[in-house]
Amino acid sequence: MKPVLDRATAAEIERMASEYAELEGHVVRIEIGLVKYAWLYPGDAARVARTFPDLGQPEDFRRTAFGRMWKALIEAANAGQAVADPGLICRMARVQPADVLAVLDAAWMPSPMEFGWWLRALRAARVAREEALIARAVASGSETWEEGGARLQALREGLVGAGGGSGGVGGDAAVDSYLASLRTKQDQAGTVRWEFPEWDNSGSVLRPGDYAILAASPGTGKTTLALRIAYRASIASGRPVLFYLLEDTTENVAGKLVHMESSIPQRVGGTYDDAELAAMEEGARYVKAHSKIIWHDSAPRNAQAFCSRVLDDVKREAPALVVVDYLGCLDGRGKTEYERATDATKALSALAVDARVPFLVLHQLRRHSQDDKKLRRPRMTDLRSTGQIEQDATHIVLGFDPCKTGESTDRQAVWWFLAKARRGQAGQLVRCRLDGARSQMSRVMPERGVTP
Structure with missing residues (x-):
């Protein structure tokens, strides 16, 4: 030997x-x-x-x-x-x-x-x-x-x-x-919990038929947060999660789970030593053993065809959650961008009710004018393309970089604001730090002098 x-x-x-x-x-x-x-x-x-x-x-x-x-x-x-x-x-x-x-x-x-x-x-x-x-x-x-x-x-x-x-x-x-304790928190209706206990404890959990919007500017970590929510939902429920990628590839996003679980940072060029590769292999085994996320990166972009495809997948897989990344890639009916986006969000919100499954849909915020001397916190009116999203959504979560609003000096800081909750308490703010290389997001304590 x-x-x-x-x-x-x-x-x-x-x-x-x-x-x-x-x-x-x-x-x-x-x-x-x-x-x-x-x-x-x-x-x-x-x-x-x-x-x-x-x-x-x-x-x-x-x-x-x-x-x-x-x-x-x-x-x-x-x-x-x-x-x-x-x-x-x-x-x-x-x-x-x-x-x-x-x-x-x-x-x-x-x-x-x-x-x-x-x-x-x-x-x-x-x-x-x-x-x-x-x-x-x-x-x-x-x-x-x-x-x-x-x-x-x-x-x-x-x-x-x-x-x-x-x-x-x-x-x-x-x-x-611990996994058993998570499952006991899942009520018989099949709710999905956020990453933040204070939101869940106030009654803002996602229920079948809910249509939740997770909106932020590019690079703020909305896919990372959605991935964590999906991963947790699959583990806690013992059921699959359907994850539709309309812009990225399955390999890229699924790889985030491996880096998230192994805590090995993703590097340009992908060069790793033997110990790091072993840790990533172990992380992949853990992900496969405890969760089931079904990836789709070839779904149609036409809103009506997309909804038909998702409904068929839901009937076949009986998922705990459906994640769509992201709304702006769907092309609804209409001549203008506003009409097409309005049709797409109406179709998705109706699909969530018909499928009787919580939907978590990612979206982008409207870019602020370059003339703004100081950027403000985002509002629901900043949702890109159409105001219909604000009407259709049961929950709206807005993510932003507090450095750009002058509220933090931490360049890794990302704050999440529960702007709308049909049930529970809206207006709650959660402060996080984003480690993009590891696809990890950690909570931080409020900084001195910062108000919610």
Whole structure:
């Protein structure tokens, strides 16, 4: 058998293990600890720091429920205990089981994909610890390189779960428990939840027959947000999601899910090392095991023909959600752009009612005049081409760059405004940061002096 663990790797693991011993008490130094010892990349580790911008001291971080759980999980991994046991973590972190789901539903981890990432990181931390022990055993002569390599391979297969049951997290009970909790939130009517709990909790969930518009300027992340909503809906309902691409290709958008799940940034030219490719393969396995998104990038652009095609697909697949990217690519009946856009939105809204499935339709905002000295927040009247959209939609979400309105200096900031909600509370604003390379969107706390 060819050794899996060579001398150079063993020496590097030994060096990292000795450094790790000096960092064990500094949980908040996540940028160093996770990058080196859980095989994460700097952009992933920095998400913690971005989520807690007001926490200046390690003690502040440790006082949070998430901080206590994180420390408990690290300690469990270091002790060789099963990090997938939620009861163990609750006892070690002195938190109630409900607090675990509260953290998962809060700003840091709003969806199961981050939960899977979290557990895989801790699994990787345990593998790294065991690697160091194997390296010491081989160096001391108590094991041969072949024995150590074989044991390491078995350890990786057993802990990381390359083929087992949960698409990359080894059938963790904690993942299954979280997915079950998501399903209990889906009522019998087949609702679809947004990425933002405050919107859902106010009653603004999408129900069968709803026609929701997600509008923003190009490059604001509306496809990323729609993709996250679709991914979550498929996981939570156990049913497929139909995703119609009228401008992009299936390969490009489906690839976003792989980068989103693996946290490996997309690069121009697509050059990746072996570790990154392995992480993306694991992410792809997780996506395939937990969700079913059916892609369509060759649907007709004629609005009537498109609606007929979608209705046939809905009857055949019984989806939880239909996503259309985007409305402006559909060509309705009429002589002017206004008439064609009006006909297209009327056809889609009627289709949502007939199909008895929630529709999430992406759209673009009208460009502001170059003469504007200071851009304002978008309004429903900024929906491009026709005002009929405002009348037809049950929900309207407007995304914008707060840097352009003078409300933020963060160039990755994207804010989402629930401008219309037929049920629930409209007017709610959610602040996010967009990591376009990883197709990830994280919540941030309000900046000082900024009003909703």
